[in-house]
Amino acid sequence: MNTLEVPQGQFTLNLYPIRKNEQLRAWDAADEYILQHLHEHSIVSDSTKVIILNDSSGALSIALASCKPCTISDSYISQQAITENLKINNIEPENISLQNIFQPINGIADLVIIKIPKNLALLEDELYRIREHCNEKTVILAAAMIKHIHTSTLKLFERILGPATTSLARKKARLVHCEVNLALVAGESPYPSQYTLDITGDVYSNHANVFSREKLDLGSRFMLEYIPQSASYNHILDLACGNGVLGIAAAQLNPQAKISFADESYMAVESARINTQQLLGNEPRFDFKVTDCLQGIKDNSLDLILNNPPFHQNHVVGDFIAWQMFNEAKQKLKPGGELIIVGNRHLGYHIKLKKLFGRCEMIASNKKFVILKSVNK
Ligand SMILES: C[S@@+](CC[C@H](N)C(=O)[O-])C[C@H]1O[C@@H](n2cnc3c(N)ncnc32)[C@H](O)[C@@H]1O
The missing domain is CATH 3.40.50.150 (Vaccinia Virus protein VP39)
Incomplete structure (x- = not known):
């Protein structure tokens, strides 16, 4: 085999x-x-x-x-x-x-x-x-x-x-x-390309391989309405950050918090870095990590994780990556730390989260998506 x-x-x-x-x-x-x-x-x-x-x-x-x-x-x-x-x-x-x-x-x-x-x-x-x-x-x-x-x-x-x-x-x-024809006038790569987020008017740059490169994903759009704000958040992670849209919203609402952005795609993390810099400036509280799920992040260190989980990795489709992310999230959250995710209703993420954290609350739902929250004990 x-x-x-x-x-x-x-x-x-x-x-x-x-x-x-x-x-x-x-x-x-x-x-x-x-x-x-x-x-x-x-x-x-x-x-x-x-x-x-x-x-x-x-x-x-x-x-x-x-x-x-x-x-x-x-x-x-x-x-x-x-x-x-x-x-x-x-x-x-x-x-x-x-x-x-x-x-x-x-x-x-x-x-x-x-x-x-x-x-x-x-x-x-x-x-x-x-x-x-x-x-x-x-x-x-x-x-x-x-x-x-x-x-x-x-x-x-x-x-x-x-x-x-x-x-x-x-x-x-x-x-x-x-x-190869070197005489060809080929122009230049159009990437990173940009779109304007209608909700805020902010312009987002996206390298060629970024998830939802041409417009905001519908799940992320829904999640943006429910990004929490609390003076008690010290460290927030935008897990599987894509172009960083969720982490940037969290950074705007929680100016005291350190915000980390992580993704396995170099182009995603670089896009998140460009967008954070362009929209919020170059603050030391932002950091950017190319990694597998939460590899390299300290245990018991996070107050809040925001996640729109991937449903495939390279050509392999399935919820195994989401499951790995939830498992690692539990390890990396402080006691009382929160994991908030958005997912298609039919994916049944609430069952996994309940099994892992003992409780899972549905913060919001619409026809297509649910937003779920679990708190680490
Ligand atoms: C559904 S997208 C969400 C992107 C962004 N948070 C948003 O809401 O637009 C999922 C992201 O997971 C990333 N991803 C896939 N497998 C991963 C892994 N093992 N570790 C970290 N990120 C991964 C993909 O590169 C992609 O950017």
Whole structure:
């Protein structure tokens, strides 16, 4: 179940976080297609300078570790998964240069491998970022499951890099080949883009991979009406902060409190940082953390956690991340500390919260959402 067999070798790969009875694999047919194609066409040698984008659990980076690839991701969870999978395959971490999306890329690549993300805005931004690290000899090889490749996907490659074609399908996956045309006038990445929040008139900046990048999410909109205010709050966390909209509202209502913003997406945390700075200034009471759930936050340290939980992580859908967040929230809250969440009514978060905290109060509800509060004993 967790052994990837490709021409480059056999590798053990787990999805992270590890779940009991995991039914999903840590790679897909598009990863296999890329690795087979590279082998069949003898495209890589150990001296090939390789850049890999959006490798979710390390299938590509680990199979190509002998080239010492530079692996770029917006996801802290993916970086953790790749690090753990390197360990179980006894590959030294120095073999892969793991970079977040904002770290500068060195030099010109011979080969750029792109696992095409579902979010086309992210792909667009990434194509602009790598363009400067390509020349006309750079091989661009992208892939995804067929359902994630559309005419608009190819158009992005053609508009930003150069002519693009798709391969025949193998196991419902396709490759995209693209030739770099440096004469192309490609313009600049439109990200971060902005929207104006009608409720306050505030302008929010959003990097390409931020949740609800084009407008405020309906759940967050509802939650904004119920952000609490209390002189007794010393430390508030906007957990899974996205662009920071909930934490910023909490900061405005609670000017004495330290406000932390945390998310697993580098683009989310950077957007929250820009928005906090632009709307509230550069105060020492704000801090920003790229992390998995509440990892790295002190136990018994928080008075209030605000959370609009994710219902998927990378391609894996489910409430397991919300559950992990609630569990960790209990540990990090002071006695008497509050967790306030917003969720779709049908998700049944109140059952989980009641089980964990002993009580769960419904603060508000509308046709679609509920706002729930649990207090740590
Ligand atoms: C529903 S969005 C909420 C965003 C923002 N709070 C809002 O209300 O607009 C959920 C967020 O959870 C983040 N996320 C997903 N998995 C995570 C994890 N393991 N740890 C931290 N954040 C995570 C996503 O990147 C996304 O920004």
